[in-house]
Amino acid sequence: MRLELLQGHLAIRGLQLQASVELHQFCHLSNMELSWVAEHMPHGSPISYTECLNGAQSLHRKHKELQVEVKAHQGQVQWVLSSGQSLAASGHPQAQHIVEQCQELEGHWAELERACEARAQCLQQAVTFQQYFLDVSELEGWVEEKRPLVSSRDYGRDEAATLRLINKHQALQEELAIYWSSMEELDQTAQTLTGPEVPEQPRVVWERLREQLRALQELAATRDRELEGTLRLHEFLREAEDLQGWLASQKQAAKGGESLGEDPEHALVRRGPGSRRVPWGRAYGVGKLALAGRRKKVAAER
Structure with missing residues (x-):
């Protein structure tokens, strides 16, 4: 009788340990993704419209590379979220905590995507601005060059x-x-x-x-x-x-x-x-x- 009771406690303990391991594994993966998002969040200074065209184009190219990297990493984030959601749905004792972790990761990832899109639009406008004034400057130079002729x-x-x-x-x-x-x-x-x-x-x-x-x-x-x-x-x-x-x-x-x-x-x-x-x-x-x-x-x- 005592052996059966001990085996029952051991089984419960094993399930608890397994649940703890799964929780720690998920939390570890979730924290890694949160750190990745924070590292890749665009925090550049406001775009200066007085910069040269080459500078604006360089920033725009670098940001496009960031967007490509973010898009490629999206699959990893979705995998972590899917594993967390499955773990919570399986009746894990810390299901509420796991759901909150998933929501936090989803929120940060959505914020990263919005920030990338806003930064891209801002940089594109800076490039267009610099190109516009370069075209105007060249045309004004042409006018000054031709005025003595006419x-x-x-x-x-x-x-x-x-x-x-x-x-x-x-x-x-x-x-x-x-x-x-x-x-x-x-x-x-x-x-x-x-x-x-x-x-x-x-x-x-x-x-x-x-x-x-x-x-x-x-x-x-x-x-x-x-x-x-x-x-x-x-x-x-x-x-x-x-x-x-x-x-x-x-x-x-x-x-x-x-x-x-x-x-x-x-x-x-x-x-x-x-x-x-x-x-x-x-x-x-x-x-x-x-x-x-x-x-x-x-x-x-x-």
Whole structure:
């Protein structure tokens, strides 16, 4: 009888010891996971929007590595939680304590995931902010670089030089049109960058840049008109010189007994070895076509 009673006590003691071992094992695993969560909890200082783009990108890359590590560790946490829940459901004497441990681990893990997501969004905005201001700075630098060109008073000393300047100016106007199209993208980005920690509101910077581009565009339009006017002047002077030469040759021919024609509107236009009577207005039109051909040739040589 006493042996049976002793065996009964030993069996109870064995169950108690087994339950204690299982509890300690679970608590050990749970505490290890809590420590892991604490070590990987993002506790970085608030993002400074005055940092350079490279610094913001570096922090963003490191945080992505952390997120990958957290995601890979999620399976281990789920295994520990599952073992704790099974232990509590088996009727363990410390089931309430085990449930509380599981709840604590679940809470800390959820907090880690939220902190990682918030940090990722903050870092992404910092990168976008720095990229935005870098793009704006580059565009402002381009405006400053091109302003002397559109403000230049050099319109070409002769027709060929003016044509070359026109070609360069047309290329600049095409580039200006491209930058204008990028302003819409910058505007959309500026609307996403708001917050008390932003040192200068991107919208204000965008407005300033738009005014600079508008001023540059007005100067470019003015220079375009001046270049076209100068080209017409060179064409007129050249045509006047050609006409003077033609008149001189006709006077010389008249001295030799040749007829000049009935009036200036029916002057002879010599073409090679022969000549035919062509109205002067038509001859001028032919000269304009020839001029257009020469302009295309000069542009092609550029």
